[in-house]
Amino acid sequence: MKTRFTRSERRLLGIACAVPLTAALCVPAGAMHIMEGFLPQGQALAWGAVCLPFVVWGLLTIKKVIRQHRKTVLLLAMMGAYAFVLSALKMPSVFGSSSHPTGTGLGAVLFGPAPMAVLGLIVLLFQAVLMAHGGLTTLGANTFSMAVAGPFVSFGVYRLCRKLRVNRMAAVGIACGLGDLATYCVTSVQLALAHPGEAGVLASMAEFMGVFALTQIPLAIVEGILSAVVMMMLESFAKPELREIGFLSKEGTQA
Amino acid sequence: MSKKRIMTILALILVCAAILIFPLMTIHDSEFGGADGAAEEVIAQIDPTYEPWAENIWAPPGGETESLLFCLQAALGSVVLGFGFGYLVARKKYRGEETA
Known part of the structure; x- marks a missing residue:
């Protein structure tokens, strides 16, 4: 059976379709870096x-890794790639909003925090320039x-967990999860400093924490688990x- | 990799999937917009006079192009990760673990 719509019916259908489409376009795209401007x-x-000293430190460390530990370069590249993948995945959270994990924790556990300053910067630059996600003026803060x-x-x-003799995989998971969460707590603090409003920095910090940190809790758990999985492999x-x-x-396997 | 470890990994990935699917099943009146959009609203609330002083130098024209770029980002990362693991797995298989 072939259904035929009259012209006015088609028009109605067209308008009906346009509404959700425009609504979808109006929803602020992107997830959670501080927005441009x-x-x-x-x-x-x-x-x-x-950030500048950390980035320079990171560059020097990467140079050292390339020169002295040539065969671990593949591993370092994989850590950058891991951050690339994870920060492209916007995931739904229990509070009805979305955000994405950072993926920078795993590399920090393996190579120390310095190289991740550079690798993270590359990810942020990619997203700020190509996707209008984050921004160039907020690149430093992000x-x-x-x-x-x-x-x-x-x-x-991770270091602390190992000192306390936590199982290695659990330590990796906890470290990466907390690192992810810390990123969004810092973002909240940064926004609160910029926008204290009338209630003051602390009150507005609580507001931003409510937006960023709460959304991030389940995602931090996911990032922790995924990082532990990658570490097992x-x-x-x-x-x-x-x-x-x-x-x-x-x-042996004792660090 | 031992069978036990493979099962652990599969179980952990299932847990991840469950954590992400749970909000989709339970929350129906939300579009799962980005948390930074929500932050913009908070800023508008507590700092109503604030005007962003810069704009992104380029923004994707629409949702499709944006999702293309996000897919591209994930794909690039996956290529490197996949290459790396492929290399490491084959090395262990053909050369033995300690000679690498």
Whole structure:
């Protein structure tokens, strides 16, 4: 059976279709870096300045890795790729909004936090220039949260967990999950400093935390689990590299 | 990789999927917009006079192009990850673990 619509019916159908389409286009695209132009000039510059030493440190570290530990370069590239993949995946969260994981924790656990400043910066640049996600004026602040603060937290938490003799895979998972969460907490603080409103920095921080950090909790758990999975696979197939960077000790699996 | 480890990995991935599917099944009146969009609203609320002073130098014309670019990003990363794991797995298989 062939259904034929009259002209006015078709028009009605067209209008009906247009509504959800325009609504979809009006929904602010992107997920969670600080949006272009939403930090005052002074703060945008300041965050950029804060990141600069970390990026230089990262570049120097990467240079050292390439020169002294040639065979781990593949591993470093894979860590960058991991951050690339994870930060492209916008995931639904239990509070009805979406956000994406950062993926910078795993590399920090393996190579230390410094190289991730560079790798994270590349991801952020890609998203700011091509996808209008984040922005060039907020690049410094976003680099600080995702490529400096997050990796440092992951690295520190991993070290702490190992000191407390937590199982290695669990330590990787916890470290990467908390690093992810830390990134969004830092973002909230940055936004609160820029937009204290009338209620003050603390009150507006609570507001932003409600938006970013709550959304991020389930995603942080997912990132932790995925990072542990990748680490399990690396431990099975990349033992020589993991020994080379000192992640596994030379003799056995005890670090 | 031992069978036990493979099962653990599969189970962990299932847990991830469950965490992500849960909100989609339980929350029906939401479009799952980005958290940064929500942050823009918060800024408008607490700082109503604030005007963004810069705009993205280029923005994808629509949702399709944007999803293309996000797919491209994920694809590029996956290519490198897949290449890396392919290399490592084959190396272990053909050369033995310790000679690499």
